[in-house]
Each structure stands twice: as structure tokens, then as C-alpha cells.
Amino acid sequence: MEKAKMIIEECIVVEGRDDSVTVKRAVDADTIETRGSAVPVHVIEQIKLADRRRGVIVLTDPDTPGERIRRIVAESVPTSKHAFLSKNEAKSTCGKRVGVEHAAPSSIQRALEQVRVPGHDVVTHRDPVSVADVRAAGLLAGPDARGRRGLVGEQLHIGYANGKQFLKRLHMFRIDRQEFHNAVAKVLQREEEPPR
Numbered sequence: 001m002e003k004a005k006m007i008i009e010e011c012i013v014v015e016g017r018d019d020s021v022t023v024k025r026a027v028d029a030d031t032i033e034t035r036g037s038a039v040p041v042h043v044i045e046q047i048k049l050a051d052r053r054r055g056v057i058v059l060t061d062p063d064t065p066g067e068r069i070r071r072i073v074a075e076s077v078p079t080s081k082h083a084f085l086s087k088n089e090a091k092s093t094c095g096k097r098v099g100v101e102h103a104a105p106s107s108i109q110r111a112l113e114q115v116r117v118p119g120h121d122v123v124t125h126r127d128p129v130s131v132a133d134v135r136a137a138g139l140l141a142g143p144d145a146r147g148r149r150g151l152v153g154e155q156l157h158i159g160y161a162n163g164k165q166f167l168k169r170l171h172m173f174r175i176d177r178q179e180f181h182n183a184v185a186k187v188l189q190r191e192e193e194p195p196r
Helices: 017-026 041-053 064-076 105-113 131-136 145-156 163-172 177-192
Strands: 011-014 031-033 056-058
Touching: 011 017, 011 041, 017 031, 017 105, 031 041, 041 056, 041 064, 056 064, 064 163, 131 163, 131 177, 145 163, 145 177
Parallel strands: 011 031, 011 056
Antiparallel strands: none
């Protein structure tokens, strides 16, 4: 007997038709396609309407255009939720392309199970991560800062971002210092483990 598909009530914001097809293979959901990184005004209006009626989850490619779309939607629809795929999960079989359309159904399901919801009032965030915390963890500068920042982003289910956007994302999703330090510790522990 075939396992029932996971049902997602919210509309999922994706970049294009191939992403929609892949998402619908993984879950029972409706999608809204941005059709590129410009995100036309009429698409933003659709996303706003969907958010008011059902909620939306942004699931874009883990690359620069995908992050641009995510930022545009987050600024226009601050109550949007966010799901993230790592670059490894979104690689094509040849390994040269990255996108939601290349992800396995299990990766999409995992990302949608670990949706992040932004905090509405960052001022009330009790113990926010500071720039000094991120710097001390070796995530802003130095050897492998970029790679380590990506691994910590995966651990926290917030995806990869450059240093400035990474800190913004930590604040947006109200990740406190303890959660941040736990994620950093797990990444460092993995780095210290001998290869098998």
C-alpha cells in the first residue's frame, strides 16, 4: 500500500514550473511561481492574498537568485514562513546545477517539516546572537568561515547566507545564543571526528 503524501495547507512559493512539479511529487500542496528573480508586482499580490487566506512557505533554490527572491518575498510578506534546502540536497545528478527541481522528495518533505517562522518583533528577542558571537565562532572571517557558516545554517534549518544576511536570518527566526552555540558545537564536533 502506498504511503499517503504529506499535506501542506499553506501555498508554497517556488521559482518556476519545474520546481512546482517536483514539490507536488513530494507533497500535496499548491504552489505560486515567481517566474524569475524579479518577482512581478502581480505575483507579490498573489502571495499576499495566499498568506492572508492560508499562509505561505517560501522554498527557493539555495543560490544567489533564490536568496534574492526569498528576500523580496520576506520584505513584502513579513509573515511568510521559510523552508530551506542545502546545496547538496538540491544538486542535479551531474552536480553542475542547483535547484529545488533537482531535490529528492524526501529532502523536500524534510525541509517542509522544519519550516522556520520569523519573529514579528525582534526587539523582544531575549538573548539574540551578536556579531561578536558569529565572529568568535569563526563564521565571518578566516579559513573556511563560509563553509562553516553553511553547515551551521543547515544545522539551524535556515540555509546558507553571507555573513551579514546570516546574522539577519538568526534574528529574523529568533534563534537565541544557546541554540546558536549548540549548532556551532555540533558542526565543530563533526569537523574534529576522524574520517571513517
